[in-house]
Amino acid sequence: MTKLWQQRLQRQQRLMLRYLRLVFNEFFMIAVFILLGGAAYSYAGYIKTLTAPLWWSRPLVLILLLVLLTVGHFATLLQAADSLFLLPQESALKGYLKQAFSHSVPLPWVLLSFVCGFLVPFLEIGGGRSLISIGVLWLSVLILKLGQLWGQVVQLYLPTTQFRSQQVTFYGLSLLSLGLGLYSWPALGFVFSILTASISRWRLQQVQQQHLFQWQLALNQEASRMLQIYRFFNLFTDVPQLQGQIKRRRYLQPLLRWTTGRTTNPFLYLNWRGFLRGTEYSGLYLRLLVIGAIVLLFLQQVWLALVIALVFSYLIGFQLLPFYRSYWDYPQQRLYPQPASRRQQAFLKFLTPLFVGIWLVFSLAAYQLWLAPFGWVIILGVGVFNVAFLKLYVPNWLKRHEN
Structure with a gap:
């Protein structure tokens, strides 16, 4: 024993x-x-x-x-x-x-x-x-x-x-x-x-x-x-021992139709459908978003709040990136192959509303600092960081992992 x-x-x-x-x-x-x-x-x-x-x-x-x-x-x-x-x-x-x-x-x-x-x-x-x-x-x-x-x-x-x-x-x-x-x-x-x-x-x-x-x-x-x-x-890294569950969630169907619209890119629909119906990445996104918002609610220093908001924004974005590989082995891809550029374009369009949500939630969570000196830095800083992450970091990450 x-x-x-x-x-x-x-x-x-x-x-x-x-x-x-x-x-x-x-x-x-x-x-x-x-x-x-x-x-x-x-x-x-x-x-x-x-x-x-x-x-x-x-x-x-x-x-x-x-x-x-x-x-x-x-x-x-x-x-x-x-x-x-x-x-x-x-x-x-x-x-x-x-x-x-x-x-x-x-x-x-x-x-x-x-x-x-x-x-x-x-x-x-x-x-x-x-x-x-x-x-x-x-x-x-x-x-x-x-x-x-x-x-x-x-x-x-x-x-x-x-x-x-x-x-x-x-x-x-x-x-x-x-x-x-x-x-x-x-x-x-x-x-x-x-x-x-x-x-x-x-x-x-x-x-x-x-x-x-x-x-x-x-x-x-x-x-x-x-x-x-x-x-x-x-919350912070992928754990193979946790198996995500699939839930239909009919109440999110209008959101799925709104985000995909009349797109001809099948990967945009697959990304949003997998995100909204799965529990792994959507749960990770919501948990980190809520934790970051709660932390910001209790901070009274502008620069500290800015650093916390940027760190949580990076953590959320970094944890969502592996979701890009979810449909690489999708059977229909072999029957109707799609170029990698369309897959990357769909993933960037998928991430954009999520980062807009991060910016809105973190900006509202720091409302008590809006009237403080340099309080506007939080709203501007998170917005600039999210744009840079989507326009600079994500495309390079996608190309590197595609190769």
């Missing part, structure tokens, strides 16, 4: 590193660093405006920490064939799950530590808490996360109804622990967090002795966990 776990962990780490390299190569991290820098700058400016404790600061932090306890899932790395081939070794599964638990802890702890560090000045000024009490609260959160992960392992043994009652107990005790840490005695809250996690650990030992491991539930949860990871990477 130990060797099997190590092999699967190494295989998953290689896969994640591969996608991380692809994300780095596509400049996503540049946008992340700029976004984090802008958020930190705005947050620091907001903290300077606080002069007295706020009544709503502690309830807000309490709700935030409870929500963050649900972030991070237990990674079993189980596969569909395991329910057959590992079933005779179910008695040795406890050691396997113990290794899986050790692997599942560090990432949620890093995330929770980052958030708690981010909340330190807000709790110190807006919440009226000392650094020592905030440090004890941070330790309580980490201990509670251990209990929450042990609860996820318990779920793999218990029926749904019994597990739900245990979850209610866990989050009730977590609410009490965090409430004590925020409102009165942090040390007492820390003791309650240890008690809460200990109850989850004790309950796990009980269910492993009294119940059988639910293989199908574990396989479904692992598949769901990996799907969430793949969907995140799919």
